[in-house]
Amino acid sequence: MDNLILPTKNTWCPGCGNFGIQNAFKEAVSEMDTSKTVLVSGIGCHGKISDYMNLNSVYALHGRTIPVATGIKIGNRDLNVVCMVGDGDTYDEGVSHFIHAAKRNSDITVIVHDNRVFALTVNQATSTSPKGYVGTTSPKGTTEDPMNPLDVALSLGATFVARGYSGKPEHLKRLILEGMQHKGFSFIEVLQPCVVWYNTFPVYNERCYEMEEEYLPLDKAREKSREWDYANENNIPLGVFYKEDKPSNEELLGEIHPVDVAKILEESK
């Protein structure tokens, strides 16, 4: 895995935010044992990263990335398992998995490419699209308020919660590396403009800022996560909101070793 980028033809749109995330991830993962790293991606533009990177990978079904990753970790605790997921994957189709992985503190890293739109199916609203978003299935604008995924993750007990921006790859690299090194459920929400359907570059460039004070106590972290609620026009804090050391679910599960079936049969007489 000397060269982390495969020669596969890249079909992301020119200027796509996915490039920034891929670069940040590439830099971060090269500081880890890449042979022990498994990338699990979902379905959407982001998912193509499985085809682009020279890493072990599972290119999973839409929404099912997190449980596949959890299963890999259950099977082999030595692997560094990273989910590359979209907002549609994580906050719509697979939201129950996101909730429970956070709750059970699975030792996986979840990096959400949140462009706040279903881009690959050519422009429909997701859970983080602002109310009134006009897409091909909401010609008059959506009727629902957006979800604030950071607030959700914090309320569920996620032990590493951070937000980055694809336009700040150096900063994002630090978040991803720290997330992968954290033992437990690491959630990194990444704001990623979609240059074709929902170009948020100008807004994010203007409003995103790096928090001076990170690793907040839980109540402060939750308060901070609400500063920008994916709807208002406030500034957008980036960085590690919360971090907690806690045993991961996988280390609490039983050991795998041979079972004496003959003994069980004898005892069943």
Added chain:
Amino acid sequence: MDNFQIIVGGAAGEGSKKAGLVIAKLFNSYGFRIFIHEDYHSLVRGGHNFSQISVSPKDKVEAKKENIDFLLALNEDTIVKHKDKLREESVLLYDSSITITELLQKDGIKTVAVPIDEILSESEGTSLMKNTALISTFAKIMGMEWENIKAVFEKEFNKETEKNIRVAEVAFNKTEKINEMAESGNEPAPLVSGNKAVALGAIKAGLEVCISYPMTPATGVFSFLTSTEGIRTCQPENEISVVSMALGSAYSGKRTIVSTSGGGFALMTESISFSAQSETPLLIVLSQRMGPGTGVPTYQAQGDLLFALNSGHGDFERLVVAPGDADEAYYWGGKALNMAWRYQMPSILIIDKELSENTYGLEGQYQIEKEDIVEGHDDKNYKRYDGDDISPVVFPGGKSTVKATGYEHTKDGISTEIPMEVKEMVEKRIRKGERLREELEVLETVKVYKEGPTAVVFWGSTKGAIIEAAKDMNVRLIQPMVLQPFPEKRMREALEGSERVICVELNSTGQLTQVMKMHGINVDEKILKYDARPFTVEGLHRELQEKISN
């Protein structure tokens, strides 16, 4: 002594299931063959639960009958519910505090009033030990020795062992024996539910991980494995998560099992398709119960066959196996895991409520061991989807880059939409299916019992009732064990020379009949039952007689 039937019943929470198992173990200790049918409602306390124990002094027994020889009643309701199954010479054992004169008007029924309150007060037992008093009284009547009874109670009662034994001893000494225990000549057999048999077979084949969500009647597979040291288990949020985790666990290199019933299975189907496309091994135990919808959730049906055969979108090969008793469940639980891993495809073990939850004596005629998979070289040139049929496997964590994907892909595991590459990969998987079919050629994919001009085709747990019902009939019994890839050639051979073909199924649409017809095999008549209960020996005997004499 011929085969005989015992019912022990009570309200949920009174321990009639435990009582049934202890009675079975008592007879098992004498080498008698037993079978327990469990009947319970979808509730936690109250209602009426019962275990029906079929006991055979010598030969294997795997079905229940309509009439019973012994009724053990802890409450009045049990007598009301089952009194019509008593015949002349049947014996009713009941708690003497129940007034039975108005309940029983049949002549010839022997009644034994067991002074349970008296036994409990003399032995200082608690009201939870009513069962113990009743069972011990029954064991004495049947002619069992105290030492045997004591040994079984010591093994079966982990809590308050001493007290239970005291209760049993007082009850034993208060009772006169009526029967003499016959000689069986058999050794005691391991008594297991079908669910436990499946799990044990899978363990023999190298099972390491079980991921499931509770659902009757499949929960027994999961709960047994969670209590088995050495197996790593997880209960996630829903069945979609279950199957996804199982695929992740398999990708990491751990042999994994999933157990569910129809509703949960329905949620898993997208991932069955993913298993096929990504060539990730998957074994699902699908235990059927009466549907559709929530249906009759703690009762029997065979209504999910066509669903299992067709589950998952797209066009792909899979293994579907339907064992008929615990011995077959043990063997195929292991074999289906081996095959899922060797052929890297979805594999479904379809069983039903009766096989899942009833207790069988394991005869042990089948051996199953972990079989090798085709392993690849762990180096930088590794391609996950290499080869013409079965791709050699490497697990992640070494030198190779292991890429699994649900997209159509090249040999490297990179997405492709190029027609030639798509076609080649589809054909690679077809050839892999051919290798599976070749292995199935040498296995017992269709079983034939007896000989006769009429062929009676059945599947799953109906086996027990049909073998006993057809004992004195001139019929050929045929049991397809593997349902996909359908063993068409074997089925045709089994049917050769038969004048008439009757399909026996526990569903209303004749699903096996439809499968047979899809393969151009004629079925003349159907015997169908869809009242959420299994076939009884007598009931099936009547129906077969009627069809044959017409």
